[in-house]
Amino acid sequence: MIKCTAGKISSRIFQFNEANILGPYVDSYLYIGEDKAVVIDALETAENLYESVRNITDLPLEVLLTHGHRDHAGKGLHQFFEAGIPVWMREEDIPLYRTSAKEEHHFLPLKEGQIFDLGDRKLETVFCAGHTPGSAVFFDRENGYLFSGDSVGSGHFWMQLKHSLPLHEFRTNLQNLIDLTENTSDLRIYPGHRNQSPVQLNRQYLLDEAVLIDRILSGKETAEKKTMRLDREDIVFCEGHEGLLINMCYDPENL
Ligand SMILES: [Zn+2]
Numbered sequence: 001m002i003k004c005t006a007g008k009i010s011s012r013i014f015q016f017n018e019a020n021i022l023g024p025y026v027d028s029y030l031y032i033g034e035d036k037a038v039v040i041d042a043l044e045t046a047e048n049l050y051e052s053v054r055n056i057t058d059l060p061l062e063v064l065l066t067h068g069h070r071d072h073a074g075k076g077l078h079q080f081f082e083a084g085i086p087v088w089m090r091e092e093d094i095p096l097y098r099t100s101a102k103e104e105h106h107f108l109p110l111k112e113g114q115i116f117d118l119g120d121r122k123l124e125t126v127f128c129a130g131h132t133p134g135s136a137v138f139f140d141r142e143n144g145y146l147f148s149g150d151s152v153g154s155g156h157f158w159m160q161l162k163h164s165l166p167l168h169e170f171r172t173n174l175q176n177l178i179d180l181t182e183n184t185s186d187l188r189i190y191p192g193h194r195n196q197s198p199v200q201l202n203r204q205y206l207l208d209e210a211v212l213i214d215r216i217l218s219g220k221e222t223a224e225k226k227t228m229r230l231d232r233e234d235i236v237f238c239e240g241h242e243g244l245l246i247n248m249c250y251d252p253e254n255l
Contacts, residue, residue: 004028004046004076006056012121013145015194016052018043024195026071029147031140032057033118039063040138040147041072041192042080049076050083062086062116064123065107066149067132068093070100072192081105088114090127093134096163110136128152128177130170132163137177144184148191152177152209153248155197160237160249161230167255171213178206201244208243216240217255225252 004016014030028041030053037059043049053061063080065073068089080087089097089107098104114125116138123138128151135151150158152174159167181187181203189201197205215221223238228249237249 001047002045003048004043004052006052009190013190014053014056015190016043016046016049017195018046025193027190027192027194028072028076029190030056031118031121031123031145031147032059033121035119036060036062036116037118038116038123038138039080040190041066041149042074042077044071044074047075047079050079050085062088064110064116064125064136064138064147065089065093066137066147066151066192067135068095068097068100069132069150070097072149073097073101077105078103090134090136092129093132096132096134123147126177126180128170128173130159130165130167130173131157131161133165139180141180141184144181144187146177146181146187146189148189150192152189152191152206153245154191154193154195155199155201155205155244155246156193157209157245157248160228160235160251160254162233162235164251164254167213167250168217171210171217174206174210174213178203178210181206197244197246199244205244208245209248212240212242212245212248215242216250223252 004018007015016028088110090110112127116123131150137151138147187203238252
């Protein structure tokens with residue numbers, strides 16, 4: 001059985017990493033409040049996530065999925081469903097989940113602005129479609145934490161997928177996030193693939209992303225077209241970078 005490893009970020013935040021043959025790969029997080037804890041995302045093939053979480057806390061739990069890709073909504077979910085833990089995901093990503101998962105599960109539909117009250121901490125659901133049609137992030141406004149899955153990438157960002165939204169639509173959602181976090185001086189972003197960035201991502205990362213996208217949308221960015229093979233399909237993409245954003249892949253035909 002493939003297992004994840006737990007790491008402590010603080011007394012309130014734990015990170016669970018699943019590695020593949022190339023090393024650390026995808027992350028889930030546990031965020032602990034006074035009365036309740038939430039697990040953000042569920043890794044791909046690791047089946048010991050629930051057990052790992054229960055080794056840390058016995059508080060009531062809920063699972064919040066940032067999107068429906070199989071590396072964030074994977075096998076580990078099974079045990080949460082079996083234990084009767086509520087699992088939330090946006091309805092828009094359920095078709096994505098169905099194409100990659102072998103078993104059917106019932107997800108509770110995440111709503112824009114939905115608050116998860118952990119007692120002394122609150123997480124707010126912010127829709128941020130782009131990477132997928134149902135991408136969302138979870139924001140603790142008071143403490144400056146943003147759990148973002150793949151919604152803004154992890155230093156590397158994929159916007160070239162067949163189901164990714166046009167870049168200008170994501171740009172609007174990114175601006176919403178930039179505006180929401182305007183007064184959060186020490187924003188810490190906890191993304192879905194934390195190892196992909198050599199530094200702790202912060203609000204500057206969102207601003208860098210906006211700069212690159214604006215350059216692309218205004219026609220000032222020139223990049224050669226490349227092709228990658230993904231899920232038995234050839235995908236045409238271009239690459240760009242700016243500041244903390246090491247690399248963004250995007251579809252030049254889907255701006
Ligand atoms: Zn993804």
